[in-house]
Amino acid sequence: MNDDVASFLPLSPAILHILLSLAGEERHGYAIMQEVARQSDGQYKLGPGTLYDNLQKLVNHGMVEESSRRSADDDPRRRYYRLTSFGRRVLTAEIARLESVIREARAHLRIPSPRRAL
Amino acid sequence: MTRWLYRCLLRLHPASFREQYAGEMLWIYDETAAYAGVGAFFSDGLASLARQWVIRGGAWKAAAGGLGAFVMFGCMLSMGAIPARHVYIPDMMEPDLPVLASSGPPPQFNGHWAGNFLFPGPAGQMEFTLTENHGVWSGELQVRGADGVVHRGIAEDIRAGGNSISFRFPSNRGEMIYRGRMIQGKLRGYVRAADGRVF
Numbered sequence: 001m002n003d004d005v006a007s008f009l010p011l012s013p014a015i016l017h018i019l020l021s022l023a024g025e026e027r028h029g030y031a032i033m034q035e036v037a038r039q040s041d042g043q044y045k046l047g048p049g050t051l052y053d054n055l056q057k058l059v060n061h062g063m064v065e066e067s068s069r070r071s072a073d074d075d076p077r078r079r080y081y082r083l084t085s086f087g088r089r090v091l092t093a094e095i096a097r098l099e100s101v102i103r104e105a106r107a108h109l110r111i112p113s114p115r116r117a118l
Numbered sequence: 119m120t121r122w123l124y125r126c127l128l129r130l131h132p133a134s135f136r137e138q139y140a141g142e143m144l145w146i147y148d149e150t151a152a153y154a155g156v157g158a159f160f161s162d163g164l165a166s167l168a169r170q171w172v173i174r175g176g177a178w179k180a181a182a183g184g185l186g187a188f189v190m191f192g193c194m195l196s197m198g199a200i201p202a203r204h205v206y207i208p209d210m211m212e213p214d215l216p217v218l219a220s221s222g223p224p225p226q227f228n229g230h231w232a233g234n235f236l237f238p239g240p241a242g243q244m245e246f247t248l249t250e251n252h253g254v255w256s257g258e259l260q261v262r263g264a265d266g267v268v269h270r271g272i273a274e275d276i277r278a279g280g281n282s283i284s285f286r287f288p289s290n291r292g293e294m295i296y297r298g299r300m301i302q303g304k305l306r307g308y309v310r311a312a313d314g315r316v317f
Contacts, residue, residue, distance in 0.1 A: 029139075030146045047158060048146045049166025052139040077141035 005086075008061070011094045014054045017044060019063065019083060019091040026067045026082035029055070055081060063087030120156045121147065127163045131170050227255075227283050231305055244309070246273060246296075248283075259287055259296075261309075283307075 011019070021027060021035035032055075033046050046054075058064040064087055067080040083091070105111070124147050128140040147159055232245040246259035257273030273285040273296075281300040286293055289311075298307025 029142050030149060033146070047162025047166075048143040049162040049164075052135070052143060053166050053169050056135060056138065075145055077145040079142055 005090050005093045008063075008090050009094055009097055011090070012054075013044060014046060014050055015058065016091075016094060017046070018051070018054055018058065019087055019094075022064060022081060022083040023088070023091060026080045028078045028080050030078075032081070058087065063090055120151070124151075124156070124159060124163065127160065127167065130167055135170050226281075226300060227278050227305075233305070244296075248273070248276065250278075255285075257285060261287075261289065 017036040017039060018032055020039060021032045027035060029048065029051055033048070033051055036044060036046050055064060059066070059081075062084055064081050065084050067082045121144075125144060128136060128143055131140065143163075151159055227248050228250050230245070230247045232243070243262045244259065245261075246257055248255060248257040255273075255276035255278060257276055259271055259273055261269045261271075267290075269289050271287045271289070273287050276285040277283065282298070283300075283305070284295060284297040286295050288294075292312035294312065295310045296307060297310070298305040
């Protein structure tokens with residue numbers, strides 16, 4: 001497993017959204033799809049094939065792991081996934097990279113930075 | 119039939135992937151295909167199939183899988199399982215909410231509607247009645263949560279236009295918003311709670 005965070009950047013949109021959806025809590029695959037659609041206001045939608053392709057990569061790279069969480073009324077086919085500490089580091093690094101991109105873009109396009117409300 | 123075809127598509131994936139994820143992919147299909155449409159599932163599944171075999175460098179298997187998938191796709195088209203103009207509408211897609219048409223609100227939303235929440239899993243039921251009277255909408259609704267508790271209320275701020283409708287209603291979780299779109303005579307939509315959760 002490659003532990004070098006920088007070698008995984010930049011993340012693809014699918015990987016970024018999957019990691020983001022798992023940043024708050026562990027979720028099963030369908031919940032990840034729903035959360036990704038919610039995060040992007042319905043503009044980015046993952047199908048199950050794309051989701052599990054990427055989940056497989058994330059598990060292989062040690063960014064996501066399967067959780068043992070189960071509840072009594074869960075369908076037995078449903079599996080839960082959670083972010084590992086390495087996955088969190090990769091996500092944090094990607095967010096920092098994106099912030100720098102946005103700063104650059106604002107400077108070049110002369111877009112004022114959002115101001116905090118008083 | 120389409121479920122069987124989707125299972126076949128999953129079977130064409132490499133064994134390691136299939137054993138790990140095919141069960142849950144089929145579960146998602148079972149949960150959502152009825153209202154999301156099967157076309158998106160198959161195009162996504164075909165793309166996944168190609169990626170999975172290309173990753174493993176099994177070119178001949180990719181070709182065999184592609185051929186099988188092509189035949190399957192042809193079968194589906196001939197069965198009419200994939201409509202000519204397929205629109206993938208997951209339950210959380212924000213429908214367009216145009217302002218009320220000047221010619222008057224669309225009458226097709228009038229009446230009693232009932233359905234189940236599909237997320238998380240089959241949980242909860244919702245029923246509502248919408249009435250349009252001289253261009254003014256009113257509505258009542260009843261929601262039974264997964265906990266069995268029934269909430270009744272009045273639909274407020276009802277907006278209808280084109281094939282979309284939305285309204286707000288109070289609940290013990292705060293104000294909720296229903297947004298729906300009419301597709302082939304059925305209203306498909308979702309409820310968003312004040313905390314952003316979607317049902």
